[in-house]
Amino acid sequence: MSKHKQTGIPPVFNNLVENYNHLGLPVELIDPDNEFTIHKLNDIHHELPYKSPVYRANFYAFVFVKNGEGKYTTDEMEFFTEPGTIYFTNPGHYKSFEWHQLKEVFLVTMSESFLKENVHASVFEEFPFLLAETVPPRVLKPEIYAEIEPLYLQIYKEYFSHSPYKNKIMGNLFVVILLKIKEYFWEDYNPISEGNRSSQIVKHFKRTLERHYRELNAGKARKVFRAQDYAAAQNLHPGYLNNVIKTKTGKSVTTWIIDKTITEAKSMLQHSNIPIKQVADQLGFTETAHFSNYFKKYTDVTPLVYRKQFA
Structure with a gap:
């Protein structure tokens, strides 16, 4: 029995490989030497429904739900996902997730170092929402989601390339995604969890x-x-x-x-x-x-x- 199970303390993971190894999920599609990952969740979760235990993640996670249904928790808050949902979480929170249906869902994770080195040197100045406690998910209109989908699909393609510039390419593509998030998420952001x-x-x-x-x-x-x-x-x-x-x-x-x-x-x-x-x-x-x-x-x-x- 692990220490976390003995004490009841949720485990802490510094990257997705640690996270998936603990959950017993396959990691063959994830590069353990890169602080950036992207993969299709439907390639990972072969048996549904799936419900994870509570854990704490010390990395950024962005989820793009073209077609899927489930829910996730961030600290004490619970959110539901449906087709067209995009959401992200930043390091340090207690998290859990469950999926009832997965047809096309992509997960992107990265460290702060990757953000600073490959996305934007002043990433938190340009994208202050990344420092927010909790940003609730958004369900985008199909025409808006269609603007973001080609970007993460191109990132997915680059992730499996052998280009010496792939991190820079992925980082620059992700800048555009962050700009879209800033445009569609942030204008009417309501800091629901930042009042206490x-x-x-x-x-x-x-x-x-x-x-x-x-x-x-x-x-x-x-x-x-x-x-x-x-x-x-x-x-x-x-x-x-x-x-x-x-x-x-x-x-x-x-x-x-x-x-x-x-x-x-x-x-x-x-x-x-x-x-x-x-x-x-x-x-x-x-x-x-x-x-x-x-x-x-x-x-x-x-x-x-x-x-x-x-x-």
Whole structure:
């Protein structure tokens, strides 16, 4: 019996392969070495109805339901899906799903690193809805859904290609999907789950985190915020802020800061030619050696090796 089953604590998954392995679902169609995945759910779920246990996912998931029926939960909220539905969830939530009918449904997952490196360097500034606590699903009119379908089908084709540029191609195609989501989802967005105090704290924290790293990148800030700085920004005790963030997202404030620092470092190393010393300086490290050790601790490679991989 697994630890999660013994304690009753929902398991946490950092990627889809971990998720499907735990659920006993096939993973042959998923590239375990890519932080981006896309597949047809009807190729995975051969027996219906299917109902998953509750789990926490630390990755983004976008679902495109051309023809299918089911429902899913995000934290305490329940949503139903039908033909023409598009929905997405961001990292940290308790989730579960069930499918009663699957004829043509695609699932796309990705990490924040993939979003920053291949979709848009300022992805959360351009698409702020990605930071929202919960965005309810939308059922699109057939003519609107028809604008989005060719995009994810082309991404699906590229996913199985051997092009050295496939991540960039998929990322650029996904930018168009995000623009469509922004156009059709966001104009009348109703933050149904962001009215309670805890959700407001999480929302404020995520936006402060994103804004601070933009300022670091632009040279407008020199010092990386610590947990107590984010707490002070909301006039909260650091312990209380950490409890709220950990409960709502599954990650501590410190883990959020580490993940964000590494994500920004990867983006700068891949998308610019500035010296590693300058990357370290812009991220608040006084010593290049300290930055290199920090980066290697969380990625298993040095900044120089990481940059050479994308040269």
